[in-house]
Amino acid sequence: MDHLSQTFAALADPTRRAMLARLSRGEANVSDLAKPFLKDMSLPAVTKHLKVLETAGLITKTREAQWRPCRLNGERFRDVSEWMEQYRVFWEESFDRLEAYLKTVTGKKNLKGKKHGRKK
Amino acid sequence: MDHLSQTFAALADPTRRAMLARLSRGEANVSDLAKPFLKDMSLPAVTKHLKVLETAGLITKTREAQWRPCRLNGERFRDVSEWMEQYRVFWEESFDRLEAYLKTVTGKKNLKGKKHGRKK
DNA sequence: TTTATATTTAACTTATAGGTTAATTAACCG
DNA sequence: CGGTTAATTAACCTATAAGTTAAATATAAA
Numbered sequence: 188m189d190h191l192s193q194t195f196a197a198l199a200d201p202t203r204r205a206m207l208a209r210l211s212r213g214e215a216n217v218s219d220l221a222k223p224f225l226k227d228m229s230l231p232a233v234t235k236h237l238k239v240l241e242t243a244g245l246i247t248k249t250r251e252a253q254w255r256p257c258r259l260n261g262e263r264f265r266d267v268s269e270w271m272e273q274y275r276v277f278w279e280e281s282f283d284r285l286e287a288y289l290k291t292v293t294g295k296k297n298l299k300g301k302k303h304g305r306k307k
Numbered sequence: 308m309d310h311l312s313q314t315f316a317a318l319a320d321p322t323r324r325a326m327l328a329r330l331s332r333g334e335a336n337v338s339d340l341a342k343p344f345l346k347d348m349s350l351p352a353v354t355k356h357l358k359v360l361e362t363a364g365l366i367t368k369t370r371e372a373q374w375r376p377c378r379l380n381g382e383r384f385r386d387v388s389e390w391m392e393q394y395r396v397f398w399e400e401s402f403d404r405l406e407a408y409l410k411t412v413t414g415k416k417n418l419k420g421k422k423h424g425r426k427k
Numbered sequence: 428t429t430t431a432t433a434t435t436t437a438a439c440t441t442a443t444a445g446g447t448t449a450a451t452t453a454a455c456c457g
Numbered sequence: 458c459g460g461t462t463a464a465t466t467a468a469c470c471t472a473t474a475a476g477t478t479a480a481a482t483a484t485a486a487a
Contacts, residue, residue, distance in 0.1 A: 192319050199315035200445090204390075211393060217464060232446055234465060239444090253454045253463045264391065265398035270324075271388055273331060278385035320475090337434060352476055354435060359474090373433045373484045 190244070191270060194263045197243035202228070203236050207259065210246060216254040310364070311390060314383045317363035322348075323356050327379060330366060336374040 188196075197203055206220050221233040237257065240246045244263045248255050308316075317323055326340050341353040357377065360366045364383045368375050 195315050195319035199312050259397050261397035264394045274384045277379050277381035280381050
């Protein structure tokens with residue numbers, strides 16, 4: 188799977204995003220990261236979530252005695268950020284959108300006079 | 308499912324991202340969007356991908372005769388962008404790392420003179 | 428009314444994501 | 458060594474994502 192797909196897939200889970208949020212406040216080992224979730228899921232489930240994050244490259248896991256300190260890795264975030272750039276105009280466009288909306292409710296014509304290409 | 312999870316899940320597929328890229332260049336109906344993919348998948352598969360994008364709120368599908376013109380919807384992109392903000396420091400920090408690395412390798416200094424918040 | 432075009436729905440298959448429990452590995456400690 | 462803590466692996470279950478083909482629907486056109 189391509190990097191971006193893997194990254195987005197890893198981000199598509201609230202447990203994993205919460206783990207990233209925790210890591211954004213500093214290094215933490217597996218049981219630290221697991222603590223908030225052990226009411227809802229088992230430790231192996233946590234291990235799996237961390238594996239997904241690690242495989243996606245969003246975190247790095249190291250070894251320190253019997254602990255596995257994890258930290259956030261910025262590169263994949265940068266990939267996402269760069270991919271997002273091409274859409275910036277769309278999320279910043281809210282003002283244009285309002286304008287377009289107002290045109291429709293006030294009985295105005297096409298934004299662009301676009302014609303459907305009917306082939307003959 | 309929460310919005311962000313749904314959005315990320317929708318983005319975790321290269322076909323769907325390609326469709327969004329196409330839509331970022333302007334409105335398109337289903338068969339327009341399908342064209343580049345019909346070598347690889349059936350039309351119903353395309354319909355399903357569009358459904359995922361629509362359900363996630365990334366696109367809006369309207370009706371015009373027998374066509375279904377689609378356009379990009381900025382709001383979900385904004386959600387992602389806002390969520391990403393809290394990690395900005397991490398992807399900009401690894402840029403620092405690269406810079407530091409390059410310094411060691413080439414004996415050169417700053418790529419951009421930019422300063423980032425360093426802890427401590 | 429029939430035919431053509433655009434798109435969706437239905438029914439089905441297969442792979443995998445995300446969870447479980449039980450067992451295992453790893454490192455430290457008394 | 459034997460026990461304790463930290464984390465992973467194995468084996469399994471279930472829901473669903475992503476694709477298929479075939480049939481249905483919607484609109485326009487002849």
